[in-house]
Amino acid sequence: MSMSGLPFDDFRALLRELPGPDTHALVAAKERNAQLTKPAGSLGRLEEIAMWLAAWSGRSPAVTRPLVAIFAGNHGVTRHGITPYPTSVTQQMVENFAAGGAAINQICVTNDLGLKIFDLALDYPTGDITCEPALSERDCAATMAFGMEAIAGGTDLLCVGEMGIGNTTIAAAINLALYGGTAEEWTGPGTGSEGEVMARKIAAVKAAVEFHKDHLSDPLEIMRRLGGREIAAIAGAILAARVQRIPVLIDGYVATAAAALLKAANPSALDHCLIGHVSGEPGHLAAVEKLGKTPLLALGMRLGEGTGAALAAGIVKAAAACHSGMATFEAAGVDTGTHSHTEH
Numbered sequence: 001m002s003m004s005g006l007p008f009d010d011f012r013a014l015l016r017e018l019p020g021p022d023t024h025a026l027v028a029a030k031e032r033n034a035q036l037t038k039p040a041g042s043l044g045r046l047e048e049i050a051m052w053l054a055a056w057s058g059r060s061p062a063v064t065r066p067l068v069a070i071f072a073g074n075h076g077v078t079r080h081g082i083t084p085y086p087t088s089v090t091q092q093m094v095e096n097f098a099a100g101g102a103a104i105n106q107i108c109v110t111n112d113l114g115l116k117i118f119d120l121a122l123d124y125p126t127g128d129i130t131c132e133p134a135l136s137e138r139d140c141a142a143t144m145a146f147g148m149e150a151i152a153g154g155t156d157l158l159c160v161g162e163m164g165i166g167n168t169t170i171a172a173a174i175n176l177a178l179y180g181g182t183a184e185e186w187t188g189p190g191t192g193s194e195g196e197v198m199a200r201k202i203a204a205v206k207a208a209v210e211f212h213k214d215h216l217s218d219p220l221e222i223m224r225r226l227g228g229r230e231i232a233a234i235a236g237a238i239l240a241a242r243v244q245r246i247p248v249l250i251d252g253y254v255a256t257a258a259a260a261l262l263k264a265a266n267p268s269a270l271d272h273c274l275i276g277h278v279s280g281e282p283g284h285l286a287a288v289e290k291l292g293k294t295p296l297l298a299l300g301m302r303l304g305e306g307t308g309a310a311l312a313a314g315i316v317k318a319a320a321a322c323h324s325g326m327a328t329f330e331a332a333g334v335d336t337g338t339h340s341h342t343e344h
Contacts, residue, residue, distance in 0.1 A: 007141035008220045011239070015266045018242055021055035029054035029061060035328040045296070049274070049319035056247045056272040057156060061320040066313050067114040067155035068104065068306045069237055070097065071147065073121070073229035075166035076128035077208070082201040084192050087165045091122050094163065097305070104161070104305045111314040113159070116150065120229035129173060129208040133225040140224035140232050147236025151246060158241045159276065159313055160258075161251040161306020162230040165191065168281060169201050171257035173208045173226040175287055177216045178264055183209070188253070188282040188302075219264035227258070234258035242272050249316065251309040252279035252302065256287050263291055274316075277301060277308030 029051050034040070041047065053061035072094050074087045096102045097117045108115045120143065126134035135143070151158060164170075168190035175186045183205040193201050209216070212225045223232055235258045241248045250259050250273050262269035270291060278285050278295040280302035288295055296312040329336045 007138045011141060011144060011220065014239060014243070015262070015269060018266060018269060019245070020268075021271065022058035022245070023055075025058050025060070026051060026055040029323065032060075032328070033323065035330065036323070036326045037329055037332050037334050038326070043322060046315070046319040046322055049316055050323040052274065053247055053316070053320055056245060058245045061323045063157045063313070063317045063320045065114065065155045066111075066157040066159065066317065067116060067151070068108055068159040068161060068310050068313075069116050069118065069150040070104065070161045070163055070306050071118045071120060071230040071233040071237075072163040073167070073231075073233075074125040074164060075170060075228050076125045076134070077130060077169055077204055078125070078166040079128060080130065080200050080204050081197060082169050082193065082204050083166050083190060084197060085165050087125060090163055090165050091119075093305070094119050094122070097163075102305060103303055104307050104310060107307055107310040111310060111317065113310055113313055114155065118146070118150065118233060120146070120233060126228050129170070129212070129226050130204050131211060133212070134170075134227050135224045135229070135232065137224055140220070140227070143229045143232035144236035144239070147233030148240035150233070150237040151240055151244060155246060157249065157313060157316060158237065158246050159249045159251065159306050159309035160234045160237055160255050161304060161309055162234060162254045163305050164228060164230050164254070167228055167230060167254045169204055170226065170228050170231060171254045172205045172283060174222060174231070174257040174261065175283060176205060176209050177212070177222050177226055178219075178260055179290055185286070186283040190281070219261040222264075223261050227261070230254070231258040231261070235262055238262060238270070238273065242269070246272075248273040249276045249309040249312050250274070251276055251306045252304055253281040253284040253287065254304060255309070256284060256291070260287060260291060274312070276310070276312035279308065
């Protein structure tokens with residue numbers, strides 16, 4: 001083991017020693033679930049979600065302080081004309097979030113979710129990934145550490161999302177580096193790229209992976225070379241949530257790419273996570289399948305900004321409420337009949 005004290009060393013150590021599920025809380029939740037006034041399995045995935053909450057929170061399923069964390073970053077690769085929008089839109093949307101005018105604000109109000117926005121040095125875009133690393137190891141590690149602070153105020157369900165003009169290009173490059181295939185397979189319209197803009201976007205993804213091809217065996221190197229500040233911060237937030245036993249809902253294509261880097265480093269790294277929705281971005285379903293996950297929702301959304309995860313949080317809250325609020329057969333005086341109501 002290297003004793004060089006490199007910036008990523010602490011994260012490598014953390015990824016090797018991730019805590020597992022709380023089996024006692026899971027057993028207790030399964031026992032209660034078997035006694036609730038319903039046929040076994042009749043609530044489908046809601047029952048699975050309740051068990052997941054118990055296992056990864058270490059307590060009876062409950063969601064009382066849900067939080068949506070949006071990380072915003074800008075990208076040097078946008079200089080290649082890969083998107084119809086200028087990078088100034090990232091800052092403008094951050095201001096829109098703060099003013100309550102974005103879609104995510106309305107969903108958070110509807111589902112009673114907290115919302116925090118993290119502006120990640122928007123005046124200093126990352127390096128152009130087609131010809132240089134996005135970040136130095138030091139900057140990438142520092143941004144991961146910053147992302148870990150997202151949960152400092154306390155939460156029991158974390159929804160991670162992002163905002164960043166050009167970041168679906170970043171996600172496509174990460175997926176191409178992780179999984180192979182072609183740039184065309186992983187590159188979608190994002191904010192509306194088509195025609196020549198889409199051609200430039202695909203070319204940028206190809207060029208980036210080709211330029212960094214000798215350094216792509218290490219997921220953290222992929223993160224710093226092909227990623228961005230929001231990618232690093234999301235990864236840090238997911239890691240911190242694991243350590244503090246906070247279940248996580250991952251949003252769309254970009255957030256999933258950040259999460260995928262953690263799974264590439266440790267196959268169990270996302271066991272405390274669910275995918276909130278499958279995005280309309282063409283590569284997202286394939287990316288989710290690579291993670292072995294089944295999204296909770298499929299609404300054709302591709303907005304980002306945590307919207308899919310925030311909508312899914314309402315389902316998770318309902319799962320917890322059913323588990324905790326439903327009566328047992330004994331308490332309700334309901335006959336269990338001749339069939340066992342234990343889970344299969």
